[in-house]
Amino acid sequence: MNATSAPSGVSIPRDDAPADTAVVLVNLGTPDAPTAKAVRRYLAEFLHDHRVVSLTRWLWCPLLHFLILPIRGPKVAHKYASIWLADDADRPGGSPLAVYTRRLAQAVQRELPGVRVVDAMRYGNPNFRALLQRLRGEGVRRVLALPLYPQYSTSTTASVADVLERADGLATRMVGDYHLDAGWIEAVAMSIRDYRARHGDGGHLLFSFHGLPQRLVDQGDPYAAQCEASAAAIAGALGLEPSQWTLSYQSRFGRERWLEPSTSDTLAALAGRGIRTVDVAAPGFAVDCLETLEEVAMMLAEEFTEHSAGGSLRYIPCLNDLPDHARALAAIAQRELEAWR
Numbered sequence: 001m002n003a004t005s006a007p008s009g010v011s012i013p014r015d016d017a018p019a020d021t022a023v024v025l026v027n028l029g030t031p032d033a034p035t036a037k038a039v040r041r042y043l044a045e046f047l048h049d050h051r052v053v054s055l056t057r058w059l060w061c062p063l064l065h066f067l068i069l070p071i072r073g074p075k076v077a078h079k080y081a082s083i084w085l086a087d088d089a090d091r092p093g094g095s096p097l098a099v100y101t102r103r104l105a106q107a108v109q110r111e112l113p114g115v116r117v118v119d120a121m122r123y124g125n126p127n128f129r130a131l132l133q134r135l136r137g138e139g140v141r142r143v144l145a146l147p148l149y150p151q152y153s154t155s156t157t158a159s160v161a162d163v164l165e166r167a168d169g170l171a172t173r174m175v176g177d178y179h180l181d182a183g184w185i186e187a188v189a190m191s192i193r194d195y196r197a198r199h200g201d202g203g204h205l206l207f208s209f210h211g212l213p214q215r216l217v218d219q220g221d222p223y224a225a226q227c228e229a230s231a232a233a234i235a236g237a238l239g240l241e242p243s244q245w246t247l248s249y250q251s252r253f254g255r256e257r258w259l260e261p262s263t264s265d266t267l268a269a270l271a272g273r274g275i276r277t278v279d280v281a282a283p284g285f286a287v288d289c290l291e292t293l294e295e296v297a298m299m300l301a302e303e304f305t306e307h308s309a310g311g312s313l314r315y316i317p318c319l320n321d322l323p324d325h326a327r328a329l330a331a332i333a334q335r336e337l338e339a340w341r
């Protein structure tokens, strides 16, 4: 069965399959437009979540409203403008994170004809909280949330659980992580193999994950351990020796200590060792977004070329809506739904 896409980004099964169950793919969120105003609105919602920034309100709110949002709004809007996708003949454009998440949900819908598969954002649109209410109004009784974070973190996955816990009138369940799921590991490994088959083997492989304050890891957040396990499993599936790959963390925010090594320092160190080509994969991101397309593929690529006197960083795209990705996520959801009966 195929699925149609409503303007809201919600996929609706075409025939009369039992629609009392929905699988919601939840991603982080992104601005509605590449403008300072839209970026400020999105960042304000995101950075008010105590799961993301846990400073006390009286300290954080003045900093956020009078310093961070006014400065970061225009600066980050400019970055979004550099990656914003244009509308094409039959598909709307937008922020890559939103566009690819929507397409991924449509691809998963094709794999799971018996349930509704919907895309949502924890912050911004299509809003997860509002979507749950709407699904309930449309007769949905059970919601399985699949946060698009392969590795669990209190700063991301747990904030999806916070919303689910307050979803009155719905039976809910959530996939906590899938960092060692065999189908997902193989899909990531296959995308790297494919990239290297098409472009030539680039030599060293760098796995760049989104960073996290070290403080959260010290408090028990399993994120770093899961990133390490994912990277080792993908490298194993590719048959790489330990000397052929490295793990690092990108997208640092604020002044406290974040996970190390940073992707920027790691690339400088690789250049210092005489490495001229680095392939970078970002297996912590289900779909491409600002942090992969602008930070890695543009800014860090430029930085590496400088450090290596003309060498190149080759960015390997996220799984996005590749069929292997959709199949892996559909299988994870299917198993969870069966265990729920």
Ligand SMILES: C=CC1=C(C)c2cc3[nH]c(cc4nc(cc5[nH]c(cc1n2)c(C)c5CCC(=O)O)C(CCC(=O)O)=C4C)c(C)c3C=C
Binding pocket: 028, 029, 030, 031, 043, 052, 053, 072, 076, 095, 097, 149, 153, 155, 156, 210, 211, 212, 213, 223, 251, 253, 254, 284, 285, 288, 289, 290, 291
């Ligand atoms: C304290 C700040 C942040 C924490 C903690 C954090 C964790 C975290 N984030 C992701 C995934 C994504 N983050 C993205 C953007 C983004 N992240 C932060 C800050 C923290 N992230 C900011 C301020 C931003 C916005 C951009 C900017 O102002 O620099 C995105 C991309 C969104 C997009 O629109 O493309 C993703 C995806 C993970 C997985 C994670 C913890 C493990």
Ligand SMILES: [Fe+2]
Binding pocket: 048, 061, 064, 065
């Ligand atoms: Fe505030």
Ligand SMILES: [Fe+2]
Binding pocket: 210, 251
């Ligand atoms: Fe982030």
